[in-house]
Every structure is written in C-alpha cells, then in structure tokens.
Amino acid sequence: MQLYSYFRSSASFRVRIALELKGLAYDYLPVHLLKNEQLQAPFADLNPTHLIPLLKDGDLTVAQSLAIVEYLDETHPEPPLLPADPAGRARVRGLALDVACEIHPLNNLRVLRYLVKTLGVDDEAKNAWYRHWVEDGLAAVEAQLAGSPATGRFCHGDTPTLADIVLVPQIFNARRMDCRLDHVPTVKRIADHCMTLDAFAKAQPSACPDAQA
Amino acid sequence: MQLYSYFRSSASFRVRIALELKGLAYDYLPVHLLKNEQLQAPFADLNPTHLIPLLKDGDLTVAQSLAIVEYLDETHPEPPLLPADPAGRARVRGLALDVACEIHPLNNLRVLRYLVKTLGVDDEAKNAWYRHWVEDGLAAVEAQLAGSPATGRFCHGDTPTLADIVLVPQIFNARRMDCRLDHVPTVKRIADHCMTLDAFAKAQPSACPDAQA
Numbered sequence: 001m002q003l004y005s006y007f008r009s010s011a012s013f014r015v016r017i018a019l020e021l022k023g024l025a026y027d028y029l030p031v032h033l034l035k036n037e038q039l040q041a042p043f044a045d046l047n048p049t050h051l052i053p054l055l056k057d058g059d060l061t062v063a064q065s066l067a068i069v070e071y072l073d074e075t076h077p078e079p080p081l082l083p084a085d086p087a088g089r090a091r092v093r094g095l096a097l098d099v100a101c102e103i104h105p106l107n108n109l110r111v112l113r114y115l116v117k118t119l120g121v122d123d124e125a126k127n128a129w130y131r132h133w134v135e136d137g138l139a140a141v142e143a144q145l146a147g148s149p150a151t152g153r154f155c156h157g158d159t160p161t162l163a164d165i166v167l168v169p170q171i172f173n174a175r176r177m178d179c180r181l182d183h184v185p186t187v188k189r190i191a192d193h194c195m196t197l198d199a200f201a202k203a204q205p206s207a208c209p210d211a212q213a
Numbered sequence: 214m215q216l217y218s219y220f221r222s223s224a225s226f227r228v229r230i231a232l233e234l235k236g237l238a239y240d241y242l243p244v245h246l247l248k249n250e251q252l253q254a255p256f257a258d259l260n261p262t263h264l265i266p267l268l269k270d271g272d273l274t275v276a277q278s279l280a281i282v283e284y285l286d287e288t289h290p291e292p293p294l295l296p297a298d299p300a301g302r303a304r305v306r307g308l309a310l311d312v313a314c315e316i317h318p319l320n321n322l323r324v325l326r327y328l329v330k331t332l333g334v335d336d337e338a339k340n341a342w343y344r345h346w347v348e349d350g351l352a353a354v355e356a357q358l359a360g361s362p363a364t365g366r367f368c369h370g371d372t373p374t375l376a377d378i379v380l381v382p383q384i385f386n387a388r389r390m391d392c393r394l395d396h397v398p399t400v401k402r403i404a405d406h407c408m409t410l411d412a413f414a415k416a417q418p419s420a421c422p423d424a425q426a
Contacts, residue, residue: 048356049311060300064314067306074299086287087273093280098262100310101277105318114345121332132327143261 001026004043004054006033007208010104010169011065012053016203017165018069022076030210033109066100069162081162091148092156095141095163099170103137107173127177134170134179141167142184151186153193160194168194172205214239217256217267219246220421223317223382224278225266229416230378231282235289243423246322279313282375294375304361305369308354308376312383316350319343320386340390347383347392354380355397364399366406373407381407385418 003019003026005012019026031037031052038050047054047063055062055071062068073081082089105111107130115121115129145151155163171191174181181188194200205211216232216239218225232239244250244265251263260267260276268275268284275281286294295302318324320343328334328342358364368376384404387394394401407413418424 048360049315049353051315051353060303062300062303062307064307064310066314067303067310070306071299071303074302086284087275089287090273090275090280090284093283094275094277097277097280097313101279101314101318102262102264105314106324111319114342115332118345119328119332119334119338119342125332129327129332132331140262140264147261 002029002056003027004029004031004046004052004056005208005210006031006052007205007211009033009052010173011051013169013172013203013205014065014165015053015055015068015072016208017168017200018072018081020199020203021079021081021160021165022072024072024076028209030208030213032210066096066162066166069165073162079159081160081165083156083161088150088156091150092161092163095144095155096166098137098141098144099166102140103133103170104173106133130177131179134174134177135183138170138174138179138181138184138187142187145186145190151190153190155190160197160199164190164194167191168200215242215269216240217242217244217259217265217269218421218423219244219265220418220424222246222265223386224264226382226385226416226418227278227378228266228268228281228285229421230373230381230413231285231294233412233416234292234294234373234378235285237285237289241422243421243426245423279309279375279379282378286375292372294373294378296369296374301363301369304363305374305376308357308368309379311350311354311357312379315353316346316383317386319346343390344392347387347390348396351383351387351392351394351397351400355400358399358403364403366403368403373410373412377403377407380404381413 003015005028031043037043038052044050049063053065055068062071069081082092112126115126145155150156152158154160155167168191216228218241244256250256251265257263259274262276266278268281275284282294295305325339328339358368363369365371367373368380381404
C-alpha cells in the first residue's frame with residue numbers, strides 16, 4: 001500500500017495511526033501542502049478533490065480519511081477499530097464525526113487561507129477563529145466522554161478505536177495553536193494515554209519522513 | 214424511534230431519507246434552530262453537542278447524521294445503504310464525506326453567525342463564502358462521479374446509497390442559496406433522479422411538520 005500524506009495534516013495522521021495499529025507496512029509518499037503540490041501533477045491527477053490523505057491499495061484508490069480507516073478495518077479486521085455492537089459502533093463513529101465534521105473542517109489550510117486572503121481577516125482574528133472551533137468542539141466531546149460509563153482508558157472502552165484515531169491528531173493541532181485544554185480533562189487524559197502506544201507515537205508528525213527532510 | 218429534526222437542517226434531511234428508504238416509522242420531534250431550541254432544555258440535556266439530528270431508539274441515543282445512517286443500516290439491513298464490497302463501501306463513504314466534511318460544515322448556521330457577528334462580514338461576503346464552498350466542493354464530487362464507471366442512475370450503481378442521502382440535501386441548500394450548478398451536470402442529474410423516489414420526496418424540508426406549522 002501507498003499513502004499520500006503530509007506530516008502536519010491531521011487527516012493523514014488519522015490514517016497513519018490506523019495503519020500502525022493494524023501493523024500494515026506502507027510506502028510514505030509526501031505531498032507538500034504549503035508548496036501546493038496537492039494541486040499539481042502527479043497528485044492532482046490521482047485525486048480530483050486535491051485532498052490528502054489518499055491510500056493506494058493495488059489498483060484501488062481510497063480517499064477521505066474516515067472512509068480509509070473503515071476500509072482498512074473491513075479488509076484487515078484485526079485488531080478491530082470499531083466495537084462489535086451497533087450501539088458501540090454508533091457511539092465511536094459519532095465521536096469521530098464530532099471532530100471530523102465539527103472542528104477540523106473549519107481549521108484546515110484552505111479555509112484559513114480564505115479567511116485571510118478573501119475576507120481580509122487579520123492574524124489575531126484568524127487565530128481566535130481557530131481556537132473557538134477547537135475549544136468549543138472539544139468541550140462537546142468532553143461532555144460525552146466524561147458523562148459516559150462506556151468511556152475507558154480510551155474513548156470507548158480499553159482499546160483504541162476510530163474515535164481515538166481522530167481525536168489525537170486534533171489535540172496535536174490544538175497544542176500547536178495554543179488552544180485551551182484545561183476544560184477537557186478526559187480528552188487530555190485519553191490523548192496522553194494514546195501517545196504511550198507505539199502505533200500513535202510512530203504515526204505522529206515529527207516521525208514522518210517529510211518532517212525530517 | 215424518535216427523530217429530533219429541523220426541517221431546513223440538511224443533516225436531519227439525510228436521516229429522514231434513510232428512515233424512509235428503510236420504511237421505518239418514527240416520531241418527528243421538531244427543534245427550532247433559529248429560536249435556539251437546540252441550546253435549551255429539554256433538547257440540550259439529551260445532546261451535549263447541541264446538534265441535530267438526534268435519533269432515539271428505545272433507551273439508546275445516536276448522534277451525528279452519518280453515524281445514525283450507518284446505525285440504521287446495521288440494525289435494519291434491508292434495503293442496504295452501502296454496497297457489499299469494501300471498495301464500493303469506501304467509494305460511497307468517500308463521496309458522502311466529501312459533502313459532509315468539505316462543504317456542509319463551512320455553511321451551517323453557527324458558522325455563518327460567527328462570520329457575521331464576530332468577524333463583521335457583510336451579507337454579500339457571507340453569501341460569497343457560502344457559494345464558494347458549495348460550488349468548489351460539488352465540482353470535486355462531479356469530477357469523481359463523471360469519471361467513474363461505478364456511477365449509475367445514482368452515485369454508486371442503480372440503487373440509492375449513503376452518498377445520495379448526503380448529496381441531495383446539499384443540492385437543496387445550493388438551490389436555496391442560488392449557487393451555480395451548471396458545472397456539475399452529473400450531480401444535478403442524480404439529485405433530480407433521487408427526488409423522483411417517494412423516500413426522498415417524503416423526507417424533503419417542505420414535507421416536514423415544522424415547515425407546515
């Protein structure tokens with residue numbers, strides 16, 4: 001398998017964690033977002049959405065990080081990244097989507113560029129925007145985690161799932177942008193626990209080939 | 214089952230379509246977003262994220278529209294809303310996420326409110342923002358649909374899937390906001406075909422009890 005990735009892309013980070021948790025070897029193909037390589041050949045020809053990550057598995061191309069993780073879970077079931085019961089699966093997917101749909105899309109590079117270049121937003125207001133969605137969004141995740149007997153050492157029980165895979169990269173972004181985290185102790189506790197696992201540590205931005213280049 | 218919904222919420226619209234496709238009866242519980250009912254009891258006590266839709270199935274509460282649709286598909290498998298093969302499932306989920314993660318989050322009510330109230334964006338710039346993400350995002354969906362032999366009368370083959378369930382409400386929003394659609398003929402053709410089905414027609418905003426009140 002080949003993964004098109006950028007070390008700081010949190011959506012790519014999700015897929016890297018999943019690949020490590022599954023113990024799957026892959027070729028790391030860097031796409032430099034700040035240099036707009038996602039808009040140029042050869043990558044742009046592969047993915048009309050110009051988004052990373054993108055997974056190649058033989059002739060098959062899979063886009064969108066959550067779809068990639070579900071694909072990996074269906075084609076390589078061990079260890080499972082979703083619970084076995086529909087209620088548990090729904091809870092894990094819901095938590096993952098609370099980050100993937102409510103926080104991350106507001107803070108990715110092209111949105112921040114639009115704020116600055118098209119709307120003329122200054123740096124201070126741009127950073128406040130970033131922090132607002134992260135801090136508010138994580139508070140909503142915290143409320144669900146802290147109040148539920150289903151929460152364990154990880155977001156759902158005592159093994160990592162899709163919810164942890166999506167949460168941890170968001171915490172990396174939050175820390176890089178100096179967001180408040182004192183209001184989300186359960187989120188912090190789980191993210192810190194995840195980082196004690198080899199799979200999460202090996203997948204982190206600073207461990208990527210393009211970070212070290 | 215009970216569905217907390219708002220007639221104009223496109224995330225709620227997705228779940229209404231899925232329930233109709235499955236032939237599942239449900240109680241419609243309106244939550245008026247413009248009156249901020251999502252922030253007040255009783256709804257706010259049920260869902261700490263304050264987001265609709267929310268599905269109640271007995272004692273279980275399921276949040277996030279895509280997680281709800283997957284839950285319904287797992288608990289009521291007929292007719293299936295995802296293909297049987299992992300590659301097809303990945304394609305359908307990827308298309309759904311291209312709308313649910315790349316378009317919709319940028320244009321929901323709370324984001325538009327932040328643009329106006331906190332960033333002082335005027336109406337014209339707000340509408341341009343809205344159209345930008347819709348028109349660009351749908352172009353990326355079009356590129357995938359038009360170029361693929363997997364596309365049929367629907368986004369994936371000749372039966373409706375999660376991809377159509379997410380696409381159609383986005384087209385309703387696009388039309389309401391006068392977005393360009395002439396550059397996405399396959400998207401338009403599929404959305405129009407979906408609306409010839411009873412399940413999609415019954416789920417549309419104008420058919421909801423709170424639209425008719």
